Amino acid sequence: MPITLEVCVDSVDGLDAAIAGGADRIELCSALDLGGLTPTPGLIAAAARAPVPVYAMIRPHARAFAWSPADVEAMLADIDAMRAAGLAGVVLGAARADRQLDVHVLALLCERARGLGTTLHRVFDLVPDPARSLEEAVALGFERILTSGCAARAADGMVALHALVRQAAKRIAIMPGSGVDALNVAAIVRASGATEVHASCRAAFAYGEQKGVELGFFPERGSCTSARAVLGLRHALAAFA
Numbered sequence: 001m002p003i004t005l006e007v008c009v010d011s012v013d014g015l016d017a018a019i020a021g022g023a024d025r026i027e028l029c030s031a032l033d034l035g036g037l038t039p040t041p042g043l044i045a046a047a048a049r050a051p052v053p054v055y056a057m058i059r060p061h062a063r064a065f066a067w068s069p070a071d072v073e074a075m076l077a078d079i080d081a082m083r084a085a086g087l088a089g090v091v092l093g094a095a096r097a098d099r100q101l102d103v104h105v106l107a108l109l110c111e112r113a114r115g116l117g118t119t120l121h122r123v124f125d126l127v128p129d130p131a132r133s134l135e136e137a138v139a140l141g142f143e144r145i146l147t148s149g150c151a152a153r154a155a156d157g158m159v160a161l162h163a164l165v166r167q168a169a170k171r172i173a174i175m176p177g178s179g180v181d182a183l184n185v186a187a188i189v190r191a192s193g194a195t196e197v198h199a200s201c202r203a204a205f206a207y208g209e210q211k212g213v214e215l216g217f218f219p220e221r222g223s224c225t226s227a228r229a230v231l232g233l234r235h236a237l238a239a240f241a
Contacts, residue, residue, distance in 0.1 A: 039057065
């Protein structure tokens with residue numbers, strides 16, 4: 001069975017690179033250095049013209065996954081905006097103070113997203129009981145769970161990923177992500193049995209504008225989506241086609 005490759009991007013250049021490299025699906029964000037936030041209107045408009053499905057991150061800030069009522073209202077409006085733009089789906093997550101999934105908030109978000117595709121993001125990797133949270137995600141109607149197997153990187157969570165794929169039993173997709181690249185993707189797919197993978201495919205670079213770095217406008221080093229890295233991952237996955 002062919003393995004679906006999802007690539008996360010946070011710029012128009014990144015979007016173009018992911019498509020050129022052969023991504024099957026895009027996760028659209030802003031601020032990937034913060035784990036991904038809700039994308040900007042301009043980026044959404046560019047993504048609406050993409051020839052592959054685009055799922056937009058719905059995450060208003062990076063302070064927590066426990067959302068206030070005002071946060072939830074903003075997220076509901078953002079879901080409406082993604083629908084109006086014609087995107088294929090949204091990426092959602094919410095947790096309580098005890099790190100359990102906030103099923104009540106997720107139900108509100110999923111209901112507003114009805115008719116769009118839905119991915120549960122890596123808030124899942126914080127939960128104390130992944131087996132329970134998987135069943136909650138199934139009941140909420142999510143298509144897939146993006147997870148590293150509750151480890152820092154998917155390559156370190158392969159045993160847990162395999163257990164999740166077995167428990168899911170094709171009711172929901174388990175999509176390994178975090179640190180997935182052309183060198184380790186074959187081992188991750190074989191060990192987990194997953195049929196989808198998620199990667200950033202980013203290449204590092206140094207900012208040439210030193211004054212801007214000194215003023216705090218740019219970090220000393222950054223990264224951007226690389227079409228070559230996407231293509232390399234695509235070729236590594238071809239063995240499973």
